[in-house]
Amino acid sequence: LSSCNAGYYQVLKVADRTRSLFTIEDTVCFYEFRRGGMGSAFKLTGSYILAGNLIEPGEKLNALANHNNPAVRRRLAENPGTPAETLAQLARDENNEVRAALSWNASVQMEILARLCRDEDVNVRLALTDNVDLPPELLEILAADENPYVQYHARRTLELRGTEPR
16 A cells, blocks of 8 residues: 655555545545546545534535435434434435435434334335434334335334334
8 A cells, every 4th residue: 555645636546456546625525436447437526524523514515415426415414513494305305215325314303203214115115224323103104014024124123123013
């Protein structure tokens, strides 16, 4: 592993197989991975990194709620530092992965979690069943879900907490 700072850039090089380039302003990250001659590359904007920043001012995070990349919005939904009004907006996001990401955010308000328990997408409801900190009354709603997989996982989570499903 070698590292060097050159002006605005830090370049990391690992055995000539992985390169990473980061701007200090955190505007663009570029990763390139090469495995056995096959290469794949993707761009990850600084918005993704910003969305996960716990100490970023709320107004900057609020602006990311309308980002065109669902991965940025998902990351924002996971961030416990995201303002409450932004979390409420993300609970209505068109992307089910963004809504599901709210399941594990300790800052999400109870009424949002209750709404997500009745989400049209089974994956959102299923994500909630893995949250052992979800209030028992919401786990009870999920234990009575129309989907047997959601029911099973909600009941399992209730049992792990020592609460019997009704």
